[in-house]
Amino acid sequence: MNLYGVSRSPSQILFGAGQRHALPAVVRAYGRRVFICSDKRLRQDPALVALANSLEMAGIMVAIYEGTIAELPISCIQEAAALAKAFNPDVIIGLGGGSCMDIAKLVALLLAHPAELSNYYGEFRVPGPVRPLIAIPTTAGTGSEVTPVAVLADPARATKVGISSPYLIPVVALCDPELTRSCPKSLTAIAGADALTHAIEAFTSVRKSPTPELAQTQVFVGKNAMSDVHARVAISALAAHLAQAVEDGNDMQARAQVMYGALHAGLAFGVAGTAAAHAIQYPVGAETHTAHGAGVAALMPYVMEFNRRSRIPEFAEIARLFGVASVGDSDALLSRKAIDAVDALFQRIGIPRSLSELGLSDGQVHVVSIQAMQATRLVNNNPEALDEQAMRRIVDAAQSGDRSSLAAL
Structure with a gap:
């Protein structure tokens, strides 16, 4: 049997308690305008509020979408993408569970390659790099912070569908286990x-x-x-x-x-x-x-x-x-x-x-x-x-x- 291996991962993975505090410095490597994809927990968790505030205190302009819905219906993705387009961010942050990171991937995709999402269903159909993406998980499960796939719900199909491309892998995965403390x-x-x-x-x-x-x-x-x-x-x-x-x-x-x-x-x-x-x-x-x-x-x-x-x-x-x-x-x-x-x-x-x-x-x-x-x-x-x-x-x-x-x- 031939020894064979493939590895695809973010440019940086920062793991450990307190690593969230590196976020402003990480963002500055990519720009000064940030669009955060999250959900209603963002305003309810003091640690997440402090994280968003730390960006503004560092002189970074921040826009937040907190309407992410589990299972990611297309309407939710389109709403977030429209707001992101109007803001024109340098970098996208997915902050939350798997759906928050997946919607960030899809927003980053649509900003770079505007089209119907169905054009990208399957593998290797994303035509090129997407807007830089930073993933910050607040749950420990999906692994979306390091994967090349985003899953969404298409009402025209009976089950969920995936868009898979190495271009969807975040440039940075910032994994701080302290952000999971409030996870029930x-x-x-x-x-x-x-x-x-x-x-x-x-x-x-x-x-x-x-x-x-x-x-x-x-x-x-x-x-x-x-x-x-x-x-x-x-x-x-x-x-x-x-x-x-x-x-x-x-x-x-x-x-x-x-x-x-x-x-x-x-x-x-x-x-x-x-x-x-x-x-x-x-x-x-x-x-x-x-x-x-x-x-x-x-x-x-x-x-x-x-x-x-x-x-x-x-x-x-x-x-x-x-x-x-x-x-x-x-x-x-x-x-x-x-x-x-x-x-x-x-x-x-x-x-x-x-x-x-x-x-x-x-x-x-x-x-x-x-x-x-x-x-x-x-x-x-x-x-x-x-x-x-x-x-x-x-x-x-x-x-x-x-x-x-x-x-x-």
């Missing part, structure tokens, strides 16, 4: 579970033929040596610290480790991609109007069970990273322990154990299975081949909350 328990759990799902799917995704054209024609190139490094760091950090961060939101060491894990999970899946859990969640989310992180995490043990036979060594390593390996355990046994460990962690932090707990009805299972197959890139990135019958088997198991039918495969 449920959101900490859902975001962290999302990050762990990113890492596991990146670590176990398809390994593609490493042709010279691969990274030039596909944003997501599958499992590779560099993405594996980031995935291991993410899994280790989240396995050890996510539950503690959920149970004690004032434990800043745990919060820092979870944010560190989410960052590395983003660096992993930003090149390797995700797979079946994400393909299924998109229609599940559309049907149930539930959080993305809750959906992919609820699905993860079932997808792992389905994929186990194709990724026994990787799952065994996940078990070791979770600390559940015993001397003499075979890889086959460890691969099962890995699934149990992920399932147990998600149970501990309150992730739903089935799609029915998310609110999916039995009558919606068929629709979800069909629509999940339409996420071709994600389906093709799954290590175990998927067809309509296999997809239905996963969804049926996840709906009932019983992995046994998949374990028999």
Whole structure:
């Protein structure tokens, strides 16, 4: 096997408690006019208010859009882009959770390349650099601060769609775990579970033929040596610290480790991609109007069970990273322990154990299975081949909350 790796990341990643205070100096490298994309939390969190004020005190002109809506409907993006165009900023800041960072990416895109967003759906369709973008996460989960993708909701389509291009990677990711202190328990759990799902799917995704054209024609190139490094760091950090961060939101060491894990999970899946859990969640989310992180995490043990036979060594390593390996355990046994460990962690932090707990009805299972197959890139990135019958088997198991039918495969 050829050693092959791909890495795409911001020009700078600043990580650590207090790093938010570097923001004025970071901004000045790109200009003096800033457009901040955020949501209503901006005015409610003193730390975020102080951050915006620090820019103005440094002589930087600031305009703020705080109307970001979760799942990013196109109308929201268009509203923000129109305000940004009138302000004509030198740099865009995405301040908040994944939707705030994604809308900042799309505003930066539309300022540089005005067109219908549908022109950019898919991979490598952004024609060139976008307005400089700084991402500042206030949750630890999506990894959007380092990824080349923005996800939005198009009312003309049944599920969410993505725009993927290396041009969308922020120039700076400023990750200060102190900004997650006010994140409530449920959101900490859902975001962290999302990050762990990113890492596991990146670590176990398809390994593609490493042709010279691969990274030039596909944003997501599958499992590779560099993405594996980031995935291991993410899994280790989240396995050890996510539950503690959920149970004690004032434990800043745990919060820092979870944010560190989410960052590395983003660096992993930003090149390797995700797979079946994400393909299924998109229609599940559309049907149930539930959080993305809750959906992919609820699905993860079932997808792992389905994929186990194709990724026994990787799952065994996940078990070791979770600390559940015993001397003499075979890889086959460890691969099962890995699934149990992920399932147990998600149970501990309150992730739903089935799609029915998310609110999916039995009558919606068929629709979800069909629509999940339409996420071709994600389906093709799954290590175990998927067809309509296999997809239905996963969804049926996840709906009932019983992995046994998949374990028999």
